[in-house]
Amino acid sequence: xxxxxxxxxxxxxxxLGCDVDVEHEDPHTAAVFQVSADxxxxxxxxxxxxxDVFPCSDCHEGEEVNRTRRVVEDHEDVVFDHDSENxxxxxxxxxxxxxxxxxxxxxxxxxxxxxxxxxxxxxxxxRDWKAGAHGKRxxxxxGKKQYLLCVHCHNPHTPQFAPLKPQPAPTRPENL
Amino acid sequence: MKGSSHFIRDSIRIVAQGSPAYFGWLAxxxxxxxxxxxxxxxxxxxxxxxxxxxxxxxxxxYIGNFTFLVGVAAAAVLLVIPAYVYHWKPIREVALFGELxxxxxxxxxxxxxxxxxxxxxxxxxxxxxxGTINFPSSIMAWDALVLNFYLILNLSVASYIIYCANQGxxxxxxxxVPLVILSVPAAVSIHTVTAFLYNGMAAxxxxxxxxxxxxxxxSAFCSGPAILLILFQILRKxxxxxxxDDAIHxxxxxxxxxxxxxxxxxxxxxxxxxxxxxxxxxxxxxxFGLLHGTASPLAPFAWMSLLFxxxxxxxxxxxxxxxxxxxxxxxxxxxxxSVYIEKGVALIIPGYTPDVLGQIxxxxxxxxxxxxxxxxxxxxxxxxxLMVKVSIRVLFTQPVTTPA
Amino acid sequence: xxxxxxxxxxxxxxxxxxxxxxxFALVALATTSGCKSDSDxxxxxxxxxxxxxxxxxxxxxxxxxxRRYAETFKKEVEVSATPAQEGVLFGYAxxxxxxxxxxxxxxxxxxxxxxxxxxxxxxxxVLEMEKDKGVNLHHADQYYDREVVPHPGKFYFPxxxxxxxxxxxxxxxxxxxxxxxxxGIVTIxxxxxxxxxxxxxxxxxxxxxxxxAEPHLEPDELNTKTEYLGNRPRTRGVVEKCxxxxxxxxxxxxxxxxxxCPVGARKFGNLNDPDGELRYIIENKRCFILKEELNTQxxxxxxxxx
Numbered sequence: 023x024x025x026x027x028x029x030x031x032x033x034x035x036x037x038l039g040c041d042v043d044v045e046h047e048d049p050h051t052a053a054v055f056q057v058s059a060d061x062x063x064x065x066x067x068x069x070x071x072x073x074d075v076f077p078c079s080d081c082h083e084g085e086e087v088n089r090t091r092r093v094v095e096d097h098e099d100v101v102f103d104h105d106s107e108n109x110x111x112x113x114x115x116x117x118x119x120x121x122x123x124x125x126x127x128x129x130x131x132x133x134x135x136x137x138x139x140x141x142x143x144x145x146x147x148x149r150d151w152k153a154g155a156h157g158k159r160x161x162x163x164x165g166k167k168q169y170l171l172c173v174h175c176h177n178p179h180t181p182q183f184a185p186l187k188p189q190p191a192p193t194r195p196e197n198l
Numbered sequence: 199m200k201g202s203s204h205f206i207r208d209s210i211r212i213v214a215q216g217s218p219a220y221f222g223w224l225a226x227x228x229x230x231x232x233x234x235x236x237x238x239x240x241x242x243x244x245x246x247x248x249x250x251x252x253x254x255x256x257x258x259x260y261i262g263n264f265t266f267l268v269g270v271a272a273a274a275v276l277l278v279i280p281a282y283v284y285h286w287k288p289i290r291e292v293a294l295f296g297e298l299x300x301x302x303x304x305x306x307x308x309x310x311x312x313x314x315x316x317x318x319x320x321x322x323x324x325x326x327x328x329g330t331i332n333f334p335s336s337i338m339a340w341d342a343l344v345l346n347f348y349l350i351l352n353l354s355v356a357s358y359i360i361y362c363a364n365q366g367x368x369x370x371x372x373x374x375v376p377l378v379i380l381s382v383p384a385a386v387s388i389h390t391v392t393a394f395l396y397n398g399m400a401a402x403x404x405x406x407x408x409x410x411x412x413x414x415x416x417s418a419f420c421s422g423p424a425i426l427l428i429l430f431q432i433l434r435k436x437x438x439x440x441x442x443d444d445a446i447h448x449x450x451x452x453x454x455x456x457x458x459x460x461x462x463x464x465x466x467x468x469x470x471x472x473x474x475x476x477x478x479x480x481x482x483x484x485x486f487g488l489l490h491g492t493a494s495p496l497a498p499f500a501w502m503s504l505l506f507x508x509x510x511x512x513x514x515x516x517x518x519x520x521x522x523x524x525x526x527x528x529x530x531x532x533x534x535x536s537v538y539i540e541k542g543v544a545l546i547i548p549g550y551t552p553d554v555l556g557q558i559x560x561x562x563x564x565x566x567x568x569x570x571x572x573x574x575x576x577x578x579x580x581x582x583x584l585m586v587k588v589s590i591r592v593l594f595t596q597p598v599t600t601p602a
Numbered sequence: 603x604x605x606x607x608x609x610x611x612x613x614x615x616x617x618x619x620x621x622x623x624x625x626f627a628l629v630a631l632a633t634t635s636g637c638k639s640d641s642d643x644x645x646x647x648x649x650x651x652x653x654x655x656x657x658x659x660x661x662x663x664x665x666x667x668x669r670r671y672a673e674t675f676k677k678e679v680e681v682s683a684t685p686a687q688e689g690v691l692f693g694y695a696x697x698x699x700x701x702x703x704x705x706x707x708x709x710x711x712x713x714x715x716x717x718x719x720x721x722x723x724x725x726x727x728v729l730e731m732e733k734d735k736g737v738n739l740h741h742a743d744q745y746y747d748r749e750v751v752p753h754p755g756k757f758y759f760p761x762x763x764x765x766x767x768x769x770x771x772x773x774x775x776x777x778x779x780x781x782x783x784x785x786g787i788v789t790i791x792x793x794x795x796x797x798x799x800x801x802x803x804x805x806x807x808x809x810x811x812x813x814x815a816e817p818h819l820e821p822d823e824l825n826t827k828t829e830y831l832g833n834r835p836r837t838r839g840v841v842e843k844c845x846x847x848x849x850x851x852x853x854x855x856x857x858x859x860x861x862x863c864p865v866g867a868r869k870f871g872n873l874n875d876p877d878g879e880l881r882y883i884i885e886n887k888r889c890f891i892l893k894e895e896l897n898t899q900x901x902x903x904x905x906x907x908x
Contacts, residue, residue: 154879155869155886156907160861162854163871163878164690175866183865185750189705194745195252195559198721198814245815245838246797247721253811256802316797316812316839319647323777323796330651330778330794338776338800400770400896401806477740555729555761555808556739 066169069133072099076133078120087117103180114139114178140172147172205364212591213584217436220587227580234573237566238313246316248566254559255550259542259567260314263574264307266421266541268392269414271303271348273422275385293378294593296426297356298585300385304349306578313570337395344391348384351377356589363593389418396549404481404549407470413463414541419456420507421537423449424530429586431527437590447521450529454514457533461511464504481548484558495562496547499539506536642666651778652791652831663793664830671828671835675821683830684852686785692846693786693873695883696760697907698737700867703728703751703758707859707868711762714847714858715833716825718817725844726859727808729759737892737904762859763788763809763844764892764900771801771810780841786873786901787846789831797839806893807900813838846870873901 091110094102102111116124123131123139131139141148150156154167157175161168172178241248251258274296312318323329324342333339355377362369393411400406427449430441471479483489487497513519513529520526552558563571649655649663664681671679708726717723729742733755742759752758769788772780779794780801802810816838828834829849836842847857851870860868871878880903883889887905 150882150886150907153882155882157866158861158863159856159866159869159879161856163851163856164687164854164875175864183702185752186702186704186864188703188746188748188751189709191705191745191747192708192724192727193722195254198247198252245813247814249814252814253802253808256799256812311798314798316799316841317795320777320794320796323651323779323794330654332776332778335773336776336778336800338774338798342776395800399774399804400898401804480740550803552740553808554739554806555727555744556742557744 066134066171067174069136069171070174076121082120089117100179103182104178134171136178137172209588212588216587223583224580227576227583230572230576231580234570234576237569237573241313241566241570248564250561250564250567252559254553254557255547255561257314257546257550258561259563259571260310262542262546263571264310264314265392265545266538267303267307267310268345268388269418269537269541270422270425271300271307272385272389272415273418274300274303274352275382294356294359294589295429295586297352298582298589299422299426300352301349301356302578302582302585304345304352305581306574307345309574309577313574337391337398340391341395344384344387348381348388351381351384355381360589360592386415389414396545401554402549403478407467409463409467413460413467416456416460416463417537417540420453420460420533423453424534427530428527433586433590450514450520450526453533454511454520457507457511457514461507480552484551485544485548492558495560496543500544503536503539503544506532510536642669646793649793651794653781667830667834675824677821677824677826679824679826679828679834681828681830681834682849684849686783686787687852689874691786691873692765692851692901693871693880694765694846694902695869695880695889696902696904697867697869698757698759698904699906699908700865701758701760702865703730703746703756704864706862706864707760710858710862711844713823714825714850716819716828716835718813718819718836719823720818721815723811723813723817723842725809725811725842726760726762729761730756731759733757759904761807761809761892762902764807764898764902765846767899767901768897770804770806770898774800774804776800785852787848787851789845789848790841790843791831792836792840792842795840797841799841801841806896806898810841810843812841
């Protein structure tokens with residue numbers, strides 16, 4: 023599912039040449055991040071939320087939080103398989119403010135900066151991603167590269183890519 | 199030149215006369231040529247896809263025949279060297295036929311290249327000054343130059359000899375001998391350059407062995423004279439053409455040495471590949487059908503070629519069988535077929551199988567390729583027959599005055 | 603008999619020359635007869651090698667092709683001749699720890715570059731190899747047909763033109779129809795190529811494809827933004843190959859294969875750019891070259907991202 027939203031984002035970003043306005047700081051529709059080399063701000067498309075799920079605080083507002091580690095049955099569309107032995111929902115989602123993510127230090131993150139959360143464990147990937155060497159590459163090799171968030175390709179709950187059906191094998195020379 | 203129109207008329211008269219067998223032969227060749235032209239027309243209309251060549255095996259039967267015929271053309275020189283350099287009477291006249299064979303072979307070579315090209319009408323792109331020939335980097339460019347040079351050279355020498363004979367006088371050795379001596383390195387050059395065409399391809403380890411070029415020359419010197427030996431025996435029976443037995447035996451003896459060398463070089467190559475046992479061995483395994491799980495259509499022919507070469511060598515090595523008319527002719531046929539298979543397909547196909555990405559495509563010439571090839575050979579044989587007929591008539595019915 | 607004291611010209615010589623000339627004329631007629639306009643056909647026939655053309659001749663050649671494509675496809679096709687940019691040397695890096703063999707690059711390339719659909723021409727060949735044998739072409743399968751990829755125990759290795767710095771194809775071409783451009787892309791002048799396939803034979807990577815028949819492309823499959831040396835529809839009897847999507851790259855865009863790859867295995871850029879991802883990959887990853895011992899010096903690198 024994440025892959026499909028990723029592919030859709032590809033089309034939007036790659037083929038329409040969509041380049042989100044760098045100045046726009048609406049956390050729900052755009053994100054910016056800093057590339058260390060020359061402090062260039064680069065825009066990414068909005069996070070691929072499931073329909074109507076954001077803002078989470080519409081449901082998760084002023085409730086008693088059960089902080090016991092357990093397998094959570096709600097959110098049936100979420101299959102959790104991301105180090106499920108050692109991790110659970112509230113390691114990444116802030117218990118008190120569900121509209122934010124949380125780092126190990128307790129610091130809160132917008133969903134549009136989720137790459138920083140991923141980068142906590144996947145440091146080398148984050149480095150590669152910022153350099154343009156990780157992930158789908160669209161845009162301009164000589165100008166503005168187009169970036170995607172990690173979650174545009176990797177479902178944060180089930181990050182492993184599912185096998186794809188390959189496109190057809192080439193015709194053998196004897197059958198040409 | 200005013201005499202040329204008379205000569206043309208006379209030549210036409212010469213070729214228009216002959217025995218029923220002669221006309222039967224011409225008719226057969228005409229059929230070969232016409233069906234070849236029809237097949238080529240199909241190929242021109244639809245494209246080279248009518249051949250069995252594909253990206254994996256991008257050269258095949260046409261280029262194989264081309265390679266073989268370059269060898270035949272080069273081998274004509276085998277007869278030229280003793281004739282002119284050593285002033286050896288029995289071979290001097292027959293050397294002319296070697297040159298005519300060389301001319302016809304080169305023509306067939308050029309035709310095989312033409313039918314193999316995607317755009318033969320763009321041949322002028324290769325002409326220096328007119329096009330942009332990639333000289334000296336491209337070996338194919340070198341090949342185009344040396345082949346045409348060799349053609350012009352042999353054509354000039356042969357026409358000059360016939361011209362002089364027709365005038366009733368011997369050719370001027372001071373004109374002919376230097377040109378003939380030049381034809382020796384020219385002959386070596388055409389075959390060496392053609393060998394280099396394959397040898398220089400680093401992408402094809404099957405060919406990228408230094409021994410390839412000497413192997414080319416050795417097998418050319420086996421097969422070229424074989425054709426001439428058969429030709430001379432035919433001419434001896436069918437016309438007033440005279441050639442002494444010891445000339446025939448001498449040619450056969452030279453062929454025996456060439457065959458020994460050929461087998462030795464083959465053995466050396468086989469040792470290196472099978473003993474070192476690197477990835478490159480896979481091509482030889484494919485050739486001889488030793489690749490597990492792959493039925494090579496080439497294997498029976500490859501073994502046949504090897505067997506024929508060994509048998510022919512033995513027949514020519516032993517003086518008794520070399521001098522015996524029957525065994526000698528069997529030997530000639532065997533070595534001709536052996537080298538034809540070797541140069542034709544056993545050289546080309548394993549170089550492409552498996553291909554550079556390890557994929558195997560079993561190439562077997564298509565009907566179109568066979569038909570066009572038969573057509574090209576038909577043209578060659580036809581030209582050769584006509585030229586030989588004219589030459590014999592002119593050469594051997596004129597009194598010839600030898601220089602003092 | 604003595605009346606034959608004339609100069610001799612073997613009768614066969616006349617007929618032989620005429621036969622060859624006739625053959626070429628026949629072929630020239632047959633191959634150029636596809637073009638409706640006779641003057642266009644003649645101009646096309648005598649056209650020079652791309653590198654020898656004057657600016658004017660090039661303009662004429664481009665318009666000629668635009669006319670011909672409009673006729674064939676009933677669509678407006680743009681044929682440009684964008685020169686190389688200064689200071690740019692294109693390179694490519696492919697992460698074989700990520701490629702899953704889905705072949706989307708193969709077909710994105712076909713769409714972008716107007717390859718013939720029938721007979722099928724693919725510039726990219728994806729090889730399925732065995733993990734326990736590593737990069738070993740003797741155990742590679744180009745024709746794998748799986749339900750899903752990646753198949754357990756296998757890895758995938760796409761190969762296309764390596765854009766060598768020391769290209770054996772350029773060396774082999776007898777008419778200089780293929781050459782290396784200043785930005786490193788090895789290009790082909792399709793109108794100069796004689797179809798001898800020396801280059802196909804010389805290429806160690808199987809990168810070059812020959813048009814064995816008239817290429818077939820439906821008008822609705824056509825990419826109308828074309829380059830003379832790149833993705834314009836080809837004719838039969840000529841060789842073609844990957845050009846790093848020259849029509850895109852020279853305008854600052856990524857090649858089609860780079861953009862379509864769903865796992866981000868493909869990277870492209872200017873080798874001269876110290877801030878580009880290629881330089882980053884070269885410095886931080888373990889890159890290697892296919893058939894390095896042949897000294898072709900490809901600008902296409904393979905690496906292991908993980």
